[in-house]
Amino acid sequence: MTKYDELTEFLLLLGDSAMVQGQRLCEWCGRAPAVEEEMALMNVGLDLVGQARNWLEYAAERINDGRDADMLAFRRDERAYRNLLLVEQPNGDFAVTMVKQFLYDAWQYHLLEALTESADEQVAAIAKKSLKEVTYHLRRSSEWMERLGDGTEESHARMEAAIDTVWRFTFELHRCDAGMQALAAAGVIPQADELAQRWQTTVADVLEKSTLTMPEAARSFYLNGRDGMHSEHLGILLAEMQFLQRAYPDASW
Amino acid sequence: MRAGDLIGTDRSSASGQRREGTAADIDYAWQVLADVPDPEVPAVSVVELGIVREVSWQDGHLHVLVTPTYSGCPATEFIEQLIREALEDAGFAEPQLQQKLDPAWTTDWITDAGREKLRAFGIAPPVGSSSKRSLLGEAPQVQCPHCGSEHTEQISEFGSTACKALYRCRDCLEPFDYFKCI
Numbered sequence: 154m155t156k157y158d159e160l161t162e163f164l165l166l167l168g169d170s171a172m173v174q175g176q177r178l179c180e181w182c183g184r185a186p187a188v189e190e191e192m193a194l195m196n197v198g199l200d201l202v203g204q205a206r207n208w209l210e211y212a213a214e215r216i217n218d219g220r221d222a223d224m225l226a227f228r229r230d231e232r233a234y235r236n237l238l239l240v241e242q243p244n245g246d247f248a249v250t251m252v253k254q255f256l257y258d259a260w261q262y263h264l265l266e267a268l269t270e271s272a273d274e275q276v277a278a279i280a281k282k283s284l285k286e287v288t289y290h291l292r293r294s295s296e297w298m299e300r301l302g303d304g305t306e307e308s309h310a311r312m313e314a315a316i317d318t319v320w321r322f323t324f325e326l327h328r329c330d331a332g333m334q335a336l337a338a339a340g341v342i343p344q345a346d347e348l349a350q351r352w353q354t355t356v357a358d359v360l361e362k363s364t365l366t367m368p369e370a371a372r373s374f375y376l377n378g379r380d381g382m383h384s385e386h387l388g389i390l391l392a393e394m395q396f397l398q399r400a401y402p403d404a405s406w
Numbered sequence: 407m408r409a410g411d412l413i414g415t416d417r418s419s420a421s422g423q424r425r426e427g428t429a430a431d432i433d434y435a436w437q438v439l440a441d442v443p444d445p446e447v448p449a450v451s452v453v454e455l456g457i458v459r460e461v462s463w464q465d466g467h468l469h470v471l472v473t474p475t476y477s478g479c480p481a482t483e484f485i486e487q488l489i490r491e492a493l494e495d496a497g498f499a500e501p502q503l504q505q506k507l508d509p510a511w512t513t514d515w516i517t518d519a520g521r522e523k524l525r526a527f528g529i530a531p532p533v534g535s536s537s538k539r540s541l542l543g544e545a546p547q548v549q550c551p552h553c554g555s556e557h558t559e560q561i562s563e564f565g566s567t568a569c570k571a572l573y574r575c576r577d578c579l580e581p582f583d584y585f586k587c588i
């Protein structure tokens with residue numbers, strides 16, 4: 154499997170994660186519990202797909218083999234996708250959807266905030282743009298955590314179960330490989346341990362307010378999105394997302 | 407200036423019909439852009455919305471820097487197309503459009519005239535200036551664009567588009583869009 158330079162790999166991690174999370178949110182279209190909530194889910198999804206495009210455009214420019222952002226999104230197989238395992242997990246009920254969203258938002262928020270000062274100008278520019286949107290996302294998902302966690306007996310139980318379901322995938326949010334160490338040393342991305350600490354603080358704070366239990370830090374296991382080793386759910390998601398471009402290559406409107 | 411009087415040079419064109427642009431042409435380009443409506447809020451122009459960041463001459467072409475409101479705004483490409491068409495109709499040859507992400511668009515860039523037009527169109531303009539507090543904080547006190555009452559409440563953080571939230575007036579009971587402060 155082709156590995157690109159460190160920065161390109163990192164751009165794919167950000168772009169692919171936003172793309173997959175955006176696609177997952179769009180699965181709620183026509184199924185959300187209320188019209189207002191459906192609009193909110195779709196709008197957050199749209200922001201993420203837009204952010205994904207910005208990251209993937211930059212990645213495509215660096216890969217420079219004639220593929221554009223659309224080709225990267227719609228014609229790569231799951232082994233070439235670098236997204237977080239967390240975002241490819243199925244939506245489950247509304248509790249699972251919100252817990253996933255919150256854990257991802259907290260990661261995005263602290264990462265993007267640090268990236269606004271990246272030594273790479275284009276990374277900083279995309280981060281500044283995305284951060285405004287993600288600040289909103291984090292506020293919204295934090296509010297849902299509190300409302301559902303500190304809500305009824307059933308909503309609380311479902312939230313605890315949701316955390317149990319997806320928590321194990323959070324190990325990956327703080328995983329740091331040699332490539333990322335090099336990027337951090339060059340001032341392009343933040344230090345992984347500092348980022349992990351900020352994420353931990355935000356998550357612990359919101360879980361406490363939500364009367365939910367914070368599990369122990371997750372340990373790594375055999376799957377690893379950054380190397381293209383995904384759970385079985387990503388392939389199904391991509392099959393749906395990429396169908397049109399696979400069936401009718403270069404279709405446009 | 408009339409349509410058909412091509413401004414700008416094209417290196418691939420040997421015809422002498424084109425001429426180099428001047429400062430007056432840049433002023434004229436701004437006037438043309440002031441008449442290009444935002445497709446989702448046609449009451450305001452792309453200039454009043456603050457998404458046209460810079461107009462200049464580069465290599466014999468009019469060069470326009472445009473910034474998107476939201477990363478995922480589906481109107482971004484359509485807006486660029488409208489801008490390109492308006493400039494071409496006004497006689498600018500092959501205007502070059504480029505997206506500029508940094509500094510990120512803020513509702514602070516919506517002009518006073520733009521805010522008034524939003525209100526007249528039935529959309530409450532953004533309240534106050536953008537800051538981290540406004541992004542993280544409580545919903546602001548929004549004035550009803552229909553009756554002017556401040557007795558309003560937020561129904562949904564998202565309205566018909568990502569840039570708007572849905573509100574309701576408790577006095578005249580009308581629902582309305584609020585242009586969120588970012």
Ligand SMILES: [Zn+2]
Pocket residue numbers: 550551552553554555575576577578579580
């Ligand atoms: Zn009113």
